[in-house]
Structures are given as C-alpha cells and as structure tokens.
Amino acid sequence: MLKAAIDTDTFRETIDVIAALVTECRMHIGEDGLKTRAVDTANVAMISLDLSKEAFSSFVATECDLGIDIAKMKSIIGMMGKGDELTLELPEGGNKMEMVFSGYQYSVTLLDGNTIRKDPQLPNIDLPAKIRISGAAINDGIKAASVISDKIALGVDAASGIFYMEAEGDSDHIRLERGSDILISLEPSDVRSLFSLDYLRDMGKVMARADVVEVQIGNDHPVRVSFDFADGHGHVDFLLAPRIEAD
Amino acid sequence: MLKAAIDTDTFRETIDVIAALVTECRMHIGEDGLKTRAVDTANVAMISLDLSKEAFSSFVATECDLGIDIAKMKSIIGMMGKGDELTLELPEGGNKMEMVFSGYQYSVTLLDGNTIRKDPQLPNIDLPAKIRISGAAINDGIKAASVISDKIALGVDAASGIFYMEAEGDSDHIRLERGSDILISLEPSDVRSLFSLDYLRDMGKVMARADVVEVQIGNDHPVRVSFDFADGHGHVDFLLAPRIEAD
Amino acid sequence: MLKAAIDTDTFRETIDVIAALVTECRMHIGEDGLKTRAVDTANVAMISLDLSKEAFSSFVATECDLGIDIAKMKSIIGMMGKGDELTLELPEGGNKMEMVFSGYQYSVTLLDGNTIRKDPQLPNIDLPAKIRISGAAINDGIKAASVISDKIALGVDAASGIFYMEAEGDSDHIRLERGSDILISLEPSDVRSLFSLDYLRDMGKVMARADVVEVQIGNDHPVRVSFDFADGHGHVDFLLAPRIEAD
Numbered sequence: 001m002l003k004a005a006i007d008t009d010t011f012r013e014t015i016d017v018i019a020a021l022v023t024e025c026r027m028h029i030g031e032d033g034l035k036t037r038a039v040d041t042a043n044v045a046m047i048s049l050d051l052s053k054e055a056f057s058s059f060v061a062t063e064c065d066l067g068i069d070i071a072k073m074k075s076i077i078g079m080m081g082k083g084d085e086l087t088l089e090l091p092e093g094g095n096k097m098e099m100v101f102s103g104y105q106y107s108v109t110l111l112d113g114n115t116i117r118k119d120p121q122l123p124n125i126d127l128p129a130k131i132r133i134s135g136a137a138i139n140d141g142i143k144a145a146s147v148i149s150d151k152i153a154l155g156v157d158a159a160s161g162i163f164y165m166e167a168e169g170d171s172d173h174i175r176l177e178r179g180s181d182i183l184i185s186l187e188p189s190d191v192r193s194l195f196s197l198d199y200l201r202d203m204g205k206v207m208a209r210a211d212v213v214e215v216q217i218g219n220d221h222p223v224r225v226s227f228d229f230a231d232g233h234g235h236v237d238f239l240l241a242p243r244i245e246a247d
Numbered sequence: 248m249l250k251a252a253i254d255t256d257t258f259r260e261t262i263d264v265i266a267a268l269v270t271e272c273r274m275h276i277g278e279d280g281l282k283t284r285a286v287d288t289a290n291v292a293m294i295s296l297d298l299s300k301e302a303f304s305s306f307v308a309t310e311c312d313l314g315i316d317i318a319k320m321k322s323i324i325g326m327m328g329k330g331d332e333l334t335l336e337l338p339e340g341g342n343k344m345e346m347v348f349s350g351y352q353y354s355v356t357l358l359d360g361n362t363i364r365k366d367p368q369l370p371n372i373d374l375p376a377k378i379r380i381s382g383a384a385i386n387d388g389i390k391a392a393s394v395i396s397d398k399i400a401l402g403v404d405a406a407s408g409i410f411y412m413e414a415e416g417d418s419d420h421i422r423l424e425r426g427s428d429i430l431i432s433l434e435p436s437d438v439r440s441l442f443s444l445d446y447l448r449d450m451g452k453v454m455a456r457a458d459v460v461e462v463q464i465g466n467d468h469p470v471r472v473s474f475d476f477a478d479g480h481g482h483v484d485f486l487l488a489p490r491i492e493a494d
Numbered sequence: 495m496l497k498a499a500i501d502t503d504t505f506r507e508t509i510d511v512i513a514a515l516v517t518e519c520r521m522h523i524g525e526d527g528l529k530t531r532a533v534d535t536a537n538v539a540m541i542s543l544d545l546s547k548e549a550f551s552s553f554v555a556t557e558c559d560l561g562i563d564i565a566k567m568k569s570i571i572g573m574m575g576k577g578d579e580l581t582l583e584l585p586e587g588g589n590k591m592e593m594v595f596s597g598y599q600y601s602v603t604l605l606d607g608n609t610i611r612k613d614p615q616l617p618n619i620d621l622p623a624k625i626r627i628s629g630a631a632i633n634d635g636i637k638a639a640s641v642i643s644d645k646i647a648l649g650v651d652a653a654s655g656i657f658y659m660e661a662e663g664d665s666d667h668i669r670l671e672r673g674s675d676i677l678i679s680l681e682p683s684d685v686r687s688l689f690s691l692d693y694l695r696d697m698g699k700v701m702a703r704a705d706v707v708e709v710q711i712g713n714d715h716p717v718r719v720s721f722d723f724a725d726g727h728g729h730v731d732f733l734l735a736p737r738i739e740a741d
Contacts, residue, residue: 072419075394079387103425104391109418140573144598147569171565171603178597319666323640348670351638355657356665 001027001092002066004059008080009103010230013209015073016050017229017236020202021047024040025064027117033059039120045122046216046239057100066090066097067111076106115159122239127216127224128189129156131163133178135207135227138215139171141176142163142204146197149171151243154217155192162214191217193242203238220244248339249276249313251306253283253469255327255348259478260456261298262320264476264483267449273363274313280306283315285428286367293367293486302480304332313337313344314358314456344427369486374471376403378410380425382454382474385462386422388412389451393421393444398490401464402439410462414444438464440489450485459464467491495586496560498553501572502595508545509567509701511723515541520610521560527553533614533668539693540614540733542615549727551579560584560591561605570600571576594611611635621710621718622683623650625657629701629721632709635659635670636698640691644665645737648711649686657692657709662689678706685711687736697732714738 018025025038034203038100053059080086082100089098090110099106136184145152148169150163155164178225204224207213210227217223222241225238265272265283272285280299286292300306327333327348334344337357344354379426392399395416410430413422427433450472455461457474464470472485512519512530521534527546533539547553574580578660583592584604593600613655642663647657657677660669674680697719701707706720711717719732 079391079394081406103423103429105424106391107420116474144573144600147573173601175599175601176597177599182597252554326641350603350670350676352669352671353638354667 001062001064002060002088002090003098004056004089006056007083007086008086009082010051010055012077012080014049015077015232017049017068017234018047018068019074020072021045021204021238022084023069023071024111024116025068025070025114026119027068029061029066030061030145031061035185037119037122038243039117040199041117041221044196044241045048045203046122046237048122048237048239049234050236051230051234057228058123060223062092066179067113067116069108069111072108074173075106077144079104091181097106100119112205113127118174121132122237123222125218125224127220127221128187129158129191130185130187131156131217132165132184132186132212133182133215133216134184135204135210135213137178137182138165138225139204139208140215144174144176145216146201148174150197151162151194152197152200153192154192154215154223156188156217158188161186161188191219191221191225193217193220194244195223195240196243199240203240248309248311248336249307249337249344251300251308251336252304252332252334252454253302253384254304255324255331256329257302257481258333260322260476261296261318261481262324264296264453264481265294265315265319266312266321267289267453268292268446268485270316270318270319271363272315273360273366274315276308276311276313277387278308278310280451283427284366284369287446288364291377291443292379292450293369293484293487294371295484295486296481298477302477308325311337312360313373314360314363316355316358317456319355323355324367326351337355341362361403369484370469372468372471374438374465374468375434376405376438376464377432377434377461378425378461378464379431379433379461381431381462382451382457383474384425385412385460386451386455389444391421391423393448395421397444398441399442399444400439401462402471403433403435403437405435407434407443408435415473438466440464440467440470442487445491446487450487452491495556495558496582496584498555498583499551500549501551502571502578502580504549504670505580505684505727506571506574507723508543508724509545510572511615511670511728512541513564513709514700515539515570516646517565517692518561518563518605518610520607521562522621523555523558523560525555525557526654529550531613531616532659534582534693535611535684538643538690540616542616542730542731542733543728544579544730545724545728546709549724551622553718556586556609558584559607561607561610563602566594570602571605573598594719613699616731617716619712619715619718621685621697621712621715622681623652623685624679624680625650625709625711626675626706627657627709628678629698629707631669631672631676632659632707632719633698633702636694638670640695644691645688646691647686647688647693648709648717650684650711652682655680655682685715685718686714687711687714688732688738689717690737693734697734718741 022038025036074089084102086101145167149167153166163178213227269285271282282297333348349360396414400413410425460474520532529544578596580595589604608718638662643661647660657672707721
C-alpha cells in the first residue's frame with residue numbers, strides 16, 4: 001500500500017537518475033521511503049538509489065514492491081509542470097497505481113515484479129583514491145573524451161594531487177586535469193582504470209546537476225560515483241565495471 | 248482581383264490554422280474579406296475559416312477564388328519578420344499572386360482551383376453540451392493522452408459540471424478533469440464521443456494560442472471547436488468526426 | 495614550430511569560416527600569422543583566409559605547414575567555453591599539435607600535408623560591379639531563394655542603383671532588391687550571374703556575422719565575397735564560379 005505526495009521536480013529528478021542506467025526497475029517501498037537496486041542488461045553498471053520519506057510532502061506506506069516502467073515514467077513526467085504536486089496511490093495488493101497532478105488522473109498498470117531482474121548485491125570493494133568534485137566538471141571531461149574515443153581513463157596522480165580524465169583516439173589524445181583549485185577534496189593514491197563512455201555519458205548528464213560528486217577509483221577496478229539529490233533526501237551510488245586496457 | 252496589405256503576424260496565424268488540417272485550399276475572396284472551407288483527404292475533419300477585411304490594413308477586392316499551396320505558404324512565412332507588412336496583389340484574371348514584404352518580391356503561381364477538392368457543406372448538427380475553456384487547457388489534455396493512446400474521449404458529466412478528456416492505453420488510463428474553476432462556461436449534458444488524436448494533435452497546437460475556445464460535444468457525434476483569431480477579425484470552426492468506441 | 499595563444503571566440507570564428515567550404519586544409523604558418531588557400535572538391539569555390547599575429551595574444555612561429563582536419567576542429571571548438579584562452583603548440587618538425595584550454599590538454603595528430611589538395615591560385619578577374627552591404631542582408635536573400643530554387647542570380651541594375659538577388663522556382667519567382675537605403679556603397683554596372691545555392695547557403699551563414707561584406711559581380715563571371723573578422727585582424731575572400739543560365 002502506498003499513499004504519498006511529492007513535488008513534481010523531485011519526482012522527475014528521481015526518475016531521471018534511474019533512467020540513466022535501466023529502462024525498468026523494482027521499487028521497494030517501506031515505511032521510511034523508497035529504494036531501488038538495479039543492474040543494466042549487460043551486467044556492467046549498477047545503481048543503488050534511496051529516497052527518504054522526508055523528500056515527500058506526505059508519505060504513508062506498508063512494505064511493497066512496485067514494478068516500474070521507467071521509459072513510460074519519462075513520458076509522464078514530460079506532462080508535469082514545474083512545482084506542481086504529484087500524488088501517488090496504490091491500494092493494498094493492487095497493481096494499478098494512480099498518479100494525480102494538476103487535474104490529470106493517470107492510472108498506470110505496474111510491471112510484474114517477477115519479470116524484472118533480481119536486485120544485485122552491491123559488492124564491497126576497496127577503492128583507495130577518493131575525490132570530491134562538482135558533477136559538471138566530470139561531465140565536461142566525459143563529453144570531451146566522447147569526441148575522440150569510446151573509452152575514458154579516470155585516474156589520480158598522488159604526487160601532484162591531480163585527478164585526471166584521459167582518452168586516446170586513433171590519432172589524438174585528450175587529457176583533462178583537475179587540481180586543488182577545482183577539487184573539493186582528495187584522498188590521493190596512484191590509481192587508474194578505464195571505462196566505457198557508453199555508460200558514463202548517460203551517468204554524466206545526471207551527475208552534472210550535483211554540486212558535489214564523490215568518485216572512488218582503484219587500479220583496473222570499478223568506479224563508484226555517489227551523490228545526493230532531492231535536497232539531500234535522496235542518495236544514489238553508481239558502480240561501473242572497468243574495461244581492460246589494450247596494450 | 249485582390250490588392251491588400253496585412254501585418255505578417257496575422258497572415259502567419261491564418262496560414263497556421265489552415266495548415267493544421269489541409270495542405271492546400273481554395274480561398275474565396277470577396278469585398279468583405281476572405282473565407283475558406285476545406286475537408287481533409289480522409290473526409291474526417293473540416294475547417295471553416297473567415298477573415299474579415301478589418302484584419303487588413305488595406306483591402307480592395309472583387310470576387311475571386313485563389314488556389315493556395317499551404318505547404319509553400321508555410322515556407323514563405325518562415326522568411327517574414329515579426330511586425331512587418333505584407334502586401335498581396337493579384338490582377339484581374341491573373342494566376343500569379345505578388346507577395347511583397349521587407350524588400351522581398353515573391354511571385355507565387357496559384358494552384359488551379361479545379362484540382363482542389365470541392366468545398367464541403369458544414370453539417371448542421373445538434374450538439375447538446377457546450378463548454379468554453381482556454382485553448383491551452385485543451386491542448387494539455389491532448390498531449391497527455393497522446394503518450395498512451397491514439398484516441399481520446401471528450402465528455403461532460405452534467406451532474407458534477409465537469410468537462411473531461413480521457414484516454415485508454417494498453418495497460419494505462421488517463422483522465423483529465425476540468426471543473427468550474429477552469430471552465431469559462433458550461434452548458435451541461437451527459438455526452439461522450441471518441442476522437443482520433445492524429446487530427447486533434449495538430450488542431451491542439453493552433454487552439455493553444457486562443458484564450459477562449461468553444462467546444463460542442465454530443466454522444467458519438469462530431470465535435471465542433473470554434474475560436475477567434477486576428478484580434479477578433481478572424482473566426483475558425485473545426486469539425487471532427489468521431490471514432491467508433493470498441494468494447 | 496608554433497607556440498601561440500588566442501582567445502577561443504576568435505579561433506572558433508576562423509574555423510567556422512573555413513568549414514563553410516572545405517573539411518580539411520593546409521594552414522601556412524609564418525612569422526606574421528597564418529593563412530590558408532583552399533578549393534572545394536568540385537573546384538567550384540575557393541577560400542583565401544589570413545589571420546595576422548595581432549589576432550593572437552601571443553605568437554611565436556617559424557615557417558611550417560599544418561594539415562588541419564576541419565571537421566575534427568569543429569568538434570574540439572564545441573568543448574571550448576566563451577572567452578577562454580587556447581594555447582597551440584607544435585614542436586619543430588613535429589606532427590602532433592597540443593591544444594590546451596581550461597584544463598583540457600588535447601593532442602591532435604596533424605594530417606599529412608601531401609594528402610591535401612594543392613593550394614589554388616586566386617585568379618585575377620575583373621568584376622565591374624562592387625557593392626558593400628551587411629552580411630545579414632545577403633544571408634536573408636540566400637535563405638529566401640533556397641525555399642523555391644537551388645540557384646540564385648546576383649545582379650546590379652546600374653540605372654536604379656539597385657543590387658538584386660533573384661530566384662526562379664518551378665512556378666514561383668522571388669526577387670529581393672536592396673537600394674541606397676540599405677547598401678553601404680555601390681560601384682554600379684549592369685551585371686548578372688547565376689550561382690548554386692548549395693555553396694552560397696554555407697557561405698551565407700558565416701557572412702551573416704560580418705557588418706560589412708564586399709561583393710564583386712560580373713556578367714556570367716565568378717562572384718567574389720570579401721569580409722574581415724577577428725576585429726579586423728582576419729580577412730577572407732570567397733570566390734564562387736557561376737552556373738550557366740538555362741534558357
């Protein structure tokens with residue numbers, strides 16, 4: 001059972017973050033809010049997202065799982081105005097969720113939870129370097145690398161205290177360095193891992209809205225990207241597996 | 248014969264309204280202004296448009312019919328600035344209309360009127376419910392319904408004084424209700440008819456500019472949509488045939 | 495050898511002008527700046543562009559030729575902010591140019607100069623009519639003509655002191671006249687030549703930014719279009735061959 005109200009901007013932000021990775025997900029509703037854990041079809045990227053009940057203007061719920069068609073939700077948020085209120089209502093045991101906003105009554109049939117991939121376990125990995133930086137600064141590097149390559153290396157040079165993003169094209173090379181003037185904080189370690197831009201491009205777009213993004217990097221290890229949204233009432237972790245660096 | 252001047256914004260509005268339904272039309276010029284009656288190729292929708300000579304800054308004409316290529320007119324209005332003046336000139340018996348605006352002299356060969364479909368008769372139908380509402384409010388409902396379906400029901404609930412727009416998708420349902428807080432006026436009657444969104448989407452875009460749109464609805468009957476444009480010197484009626492509601 | 499700094503807006507303008515005609519070019523670097531002479535693949539249009547060292551905030555160079563992939567440069571300028579500084583560095587005998595701007599280090603492999611077409615000679619032609627006009631006024635005429643045709647005539651009517659642009663569609667005709675109220679200057683002569691809009695459309699877009707464009711026209715002769723950019727430190731000549739006017 002779920003009966004909640006939330007401003008449309010926060011709802012839109014939540015859907016946009018999930019949409020960066022998956023087209024459907026299982027949303028776990030509990031007394032304290034909602035959470036989702038999802039992995040993309042190729043098993044390369046994971047998302048863990050939490051939105052606490054404080055993000056809602058009202059929130060009453062018993063435990064349940066909602067099968068959400070994220071692509072359809074993207075169309076629906078396209079109709080919502082800015083600063084409207086959205087109410088969500090799902091009766092006990094029901095599979096049609098009512099969404100009401102500015103005179104619209106939208107009845108959405110939920111997906112069957114059994115058809116959605118099982119929740120992944122977020123692995124516990126030790127990633128020695130940790131930087132904090134604005135999301136826009138990372139997104140700029142991702143966009144620049146995309147021009148010449150489909151892969152990007154993220155790394156830290158401990159001695160100079162530099163976080164770098166680097167890409168190698170057929171004939172060109174690009175390197176973007178961010179030092180203490182731009183980094184919010186740095187726990188240095190000499191690390192470097194290579195990632196597919198296919199995934200990072202979509203993640204970069206949603207990161208770009210966050211003032212502070214925490215990036216944890218290892219050597220040929222996954223990267224973990226974490227940031228808050230919904231005025232601190234929401235939190236997301238992305239985990240992206242590395243690509244092997246060809247010699 | 249026609250010799251007239253009109254501001255380019257009014258001319259653009261006129262062409263846009265006609266373009267919502269047809270790609271060519273026969274324009275009847277008379278001493279008092281112009282009018283056009285056209286039906287789309289599938290015989291599903293009709294337009295009746297009048298623009299009085301008061302909409303023009305100057306207007307001298309004898310009776311004649313102009314075969315207008317609306318698609319070409321759309322390209323031409325794309326060149327016009329805002330607030331310019333357009334002069335139209337067609338000699339007696341001529342088939343090339345001169346259009347002059349801001350240094351441009353455009354000579355357009357008119358279509359042969361015999362190749363354009365005959366003017367339709369606007370049927371006289373009794374449609375018991377009549378609402379008046381802003382065009383933007385209707386267009387919002389049309390856009391929302393388009394997300395989940397290719398058909399939309401328009402209806403009035405007499406008891407509650409509600410005008411509603413409703414669409415049924417494969418698994419979803421959307422309903423937009425407009426009550427006395429948004430309706431400008433309502434002549435209630437319990438009615439409901441179903442329409443193709445293919446047509447309403449284009450009509451919705453031109454309606455959206457009108458502050459007041461009059462909508463007349465019956466039971467499984469055509470809908471009639473009427474509104475003024477050109478500061479009240481123009482008037483348009485759209486008539487759209489219903490779709491059969493499948494059970 | 496080249497070691498120079500330039501503001502990104504001036505660099506973007508330079509690349510845009512060249513990109514109107516060719517996708518790669520040979521840039522000649524000398525002590526006083528750079529220049530390029532290029533002809534399009536169909537031998538219909540030529541560009542001659544000069545950018546003096548005064549356009550740069552610093553400029554140290556020995557003579558060398560750079561093979562520039564203009565399409566790639568368009569992607570790179572897409573990453574540059576407004577009002578940033580770009581530094582260019584090419585070591586003696588090197589073939590990788592370093593481009594550094596706002597934290598980015600871009601290493602671009604230059605094209606092999608031998609694979610690029612030889613520099614054309616700009617022919618010395620006597621074109622009797624010369625007008626000076628804003629680039630935007632020409633671009634407007636080019637856009638208007640494109641709606642109905644793929645060719646445009648440029649001409650001067652000496653008696654009335656009019657510069658005209660004229661196009662003939664299958665059934666329509668458009669003529670744009672510019673007289674002494676809009677022309678900056680006119681050296682009159684009765685001339686008229688026909689040109690392909692394929693070329694003029696791209697040229698028109700870059701011309702549109704210039705306050706003053708000099709256009710030299712003859713009878714069935716090429717047109718020469720010249721204008722300054724980069725605050726007068728850059729100059730470009732376009733030369734476009736005429737089309738034969740079919741009777």
